[in-house]
Amino acid sequence: MAHLHIQNLQAGYGKKLILDKINLTVEQGEMIALLGPSGCGKTTLLNALCGFVPVSGGEIFAGSRSVSQLPAEKRNITMVFQSYALWPHMTVAQNIGYGLKVQKAKRAEINRRVSELLSIVKLEGLEDEKVTALSGGQRQRVALARALAIRPDVLVLDEPLSNLDAKVRLSVRHEIKALQKQLGFTSLIVTHDQEEALVMADRIAVLNQGKIEQIGTPEEIYHHPSTPFVADFMGAENHIKWPTHDDAFRLNTSNPAAELDLYFRSENAVLATPQAASKDDLNAGLIIHGHVEQSVFFGNNYQISVRCGKHTIQADHDQNLSENTPVTLSVPNNALHAFDKEGKLVAHQKNHAVSVKSMRMNHVC
Numbered sequence: 001m002a003h004l005h006i007q008n009l010q011a012g013y014g015k016k017l018i019l020d021k022i023n024l025t026v027e028q029g030e031m032i033a034l035l036g037p038s039g040c041g042k043t044t045l046l047n048a049l050c051g052f053v054p055v056s057g058g059e060i061f062a063g064s065r066s067v068s069q070l071p072a073e074k075r076n077i078t079m080v081f082q083s084y085a086l087w088p089h090m091t092v093a094q095n096i097g098y099g100l101k102v103q104k105a106k107r108a109e110i111n112r113r114v115s116e117l118l119s120i121v122k123l124e125g126l127e128d129e130k131v132t133a134l135s136g137g138q139r140q141r142v143a144l145a146r147a148l149a150i151r152p153d154v155l156v157l158d159e160p161l162s163n164l165d166a167k168v169r170l171s172v173r174h175e176i177k178a179l180q181k182q183l184g185f186t187s188l189i190v191t192h193d194q195e196e197a198l199v200m201a202d203r204i205a206v207l208n209q210g211k212i213e214q215i216g217t218p219e220e221i222y223h224h225p226s227t228p229f230v231a232d233f234m235g236a237e238n239h240i241k242w243p244t245h246d247d248a249f250r251l252n253t254s255n256p257a258a259e260l261d262l263y264f265r266s267e268n269a270v271l272a273t274p275q276a277a278s279k280d281d282l283n284a285g286l287i288i289h290g291h292v293e294q295s296v297f298f299g300n301n302y303q304i305s306v307r308c309g310k311h312t313i314q315a316d317h318d319q320n321l322s323e324n325t326p327v328t329l330s331v332p333n334n335a336l337h338a339f340d341k342e343g344k345l346v347a348h349q350k351n352h353a354v355s356v357k358s359m360r361m362n363h364v365c
């Protein structure tokens with residue numbers, strides 16, 4: 001199947017522009033996940049690709065064909081819907097063969113392709129069942145088979161797993177990923193679930209207010225967010241505006257006066273009591289002294305809220321800690337995402353161990 005190339009795409013509803021100059025290339029056989037907060041334009045992008053929302057600027061190429069101005073049925077870009085959108089009065093086989101029937105394919109060809117797809121999505125033996133008799137996971141597999149039956153150039157999936165319960169969701173996401181690799185289809189998937197995007201996608205595009213903020217591999221997006229928005233959205237929920245003008249914070253930096261926005265994940269904040277903090281902890285990129293405000297059990301660890309002046313910092317820890325315990329948090333440089341006033345990423349600082357303000361181990365916030 002051909003790849004997808006989106007060039008300066010603009011689309012919206014009436015005069016309301018939602019997508020503003022989207023540029024995105026999906027390579028042959030690649031799966032890209034669109035991630036972003038509610039209302040950022042993910043579904044609008046899929047709808048514009050499929051021809052359900054008109055394109056007001058830019059171009060969409062499926063392979064070498066420009067499809068931006070073609071009607072939906074001529075684009076060969078197929079959508080798998082969140083709600084499956086199956087025909088309830090038809091059997092599994094009739095649903096899978098539906099697109100081929102509309103294309104007026106010969107009966108023998110439809111039968112051959114339907115049995116091929118029944119085997120691919122592991123639904124053999126259920127071909128004569130009504131889709132209403134199937135489980136959610138099975139219905140989603142019928143929807144996927146129906147979309148693949150017509151050999152689309154590009155498959156787009158709009159939150160295909162969100163109607164499934166948590167356990168089924170885990171297995172279906174692996175099935176779709178395996179199928180995508182086996183059949184090599186080019187696809188874009190919208191999901192709200194970051195873990196789903198990290199597991200399923202070859203690359204992730206993070207959208208914010210109708211624009212792409214960053215495109216990269218799951219590892220790049222997770223470990224190297226290039227904007228404050230992506231850092232925050234991808235779970236680096238601790239945010240500190242530097243300088244804090246508070247002795248309880250120390251940033252080991254060559255330019256202590258720089259104004260920075262610092263982001264880091266709770267899992268990267270190493271928590272120790274002031275007495276137990278090691279030399280390495282105290283030479284980390286960012287060191288914070290505070291007191292436990294709350295400790296919540298999360299199954300494999302505790303999430304500790306640490307109060308420090310006007311900040312509350314979240315840190316993961318393997319033990320429960322009682323309220324008001326004095327603690328030291330240290331965040332290594334490579335886990336600290338620092339942005340300047342313009343929101344530009346500042347290269348990770350080497351450990352200079354330059355104290356901005358004198359550090360007092362038993363400082364009380």
Ligand SMILES: Nc1ncnc2c1ncn2[C@@H]1O[C@H](COP(=O)(O)OP(=O)(O)OP(=O)(O)O)[C@@H](O)[C@H]1O
Binds near residue numbers: 013018036037045
């Ligand atoms: N039919 C419509 N008419 C007018 N505005 C719409 C229409 N559909 C969506 N919008 C607006 O377009 C913007 C983007 O919506 P869209 O559904 O693409 O976002 P999304 O990222 O998919 O959100 P969600 O994750 O909640 O599904 C929103 O501001 C929404 O209100």
